[in-house]
Amino acid sequence: MINQPNKTIKAVGVIIINKDKKVLIAKRKPDKPMPNKWEFPGGKLEANETLKECGIREIKEELDLDILIDKYIGFEDLEYANKKFRLHIYTAHKVDEEQKLHLNEHTDSAWVNINELVNYDFPAIDLPFVKKIESMAL
Numbered sequence: 001m002i003n004q005p006n007k008t009i010k011a012v013g014v015i016i017i018n019k020d021k022k023v024l025i026a027k028r029k030p031d032k033p034m035p036n037k038w039e040f041p042g043g044k045l046e047a048n049e050t051l052k053e054c055g056i057r058e059i060k061e062e063l064d065l066d067i068l069i070d071k072y073i074g075f076e077d078l079e080y081a082n083k084k085f086r087l088h089i090y091t092a093h094k095v096d097e098e099q100k101l102h103l104n105e106h107t108d109s110a111w112v113n114i115n116e117l118v119n120y121d122f123p124a125i126d127l128p129f130v131k132k133i134e135s136m137a138l
């Protein structure tokens with residue numbers, strides 16, 4: 001296939017919120033882009049799926065969790081390794097609050113209060129999302 005350096009890659013990150021209003025964050029592996037950063041789990045859109053379907057699929061693949069998507073928060077654009085990304089963020093909750101996660105793609109995870117998110121090392125692009133959910137009544 002011809003290289004398409006200007007094509008924007010769509011990705012989805014999911015902010016899973018539990019009954020205590022804590023949000024799930026996960027730590028990226030050391031051998032991935034943005035090594036060891038904390039993130040809202042998710043990944044890249046595949047052909048023939050919607051952004052919401054992508055979020056649900058990625059959370060199942062990365063964490064073995066079944067979720068329902070709640071709200072669209074927004075998007076931010078980023079660029080690295082000569083590639084352009086547009087990261088869309090949704091909030092969601094687990095179908096079964098008791099379901100336990102498994103780390104298939106991350107080295108660590110944590111359920112944290114929204115006002116504690118600033119203490120974790122996120123990619124710069126996540127800061128507007130953190131600010132936005134801090135100001136929302138979740």
Ligand SMILES: Nc1nc2c([nH]c(=O)n2[C@H]2C[C@H](O)[C@@H](COP(=O)(O)OP(=O)(O)OP(=O)(O)O)O2)c(=O)[nH]1
Nearest residue numbers: 011012013039040041042043044085087123125126
């Ligand atoms: N999932 C997620 N990605 C983020 C966040 N912040 C941020 O800059 N990114 C970037 C990293 C990636 O360039 C892109 C999402 O890619 P990803 O690494 O999750 O993709 P993926 O799960 O499909 O991983 P892979 O197939 O490349 O291993 O967005 C975030 O909070 N969550």
Ligand SMILES: [Mg+2]
Nearest residue numbers: 041042043044
């Ligand atoms: Mg991912």
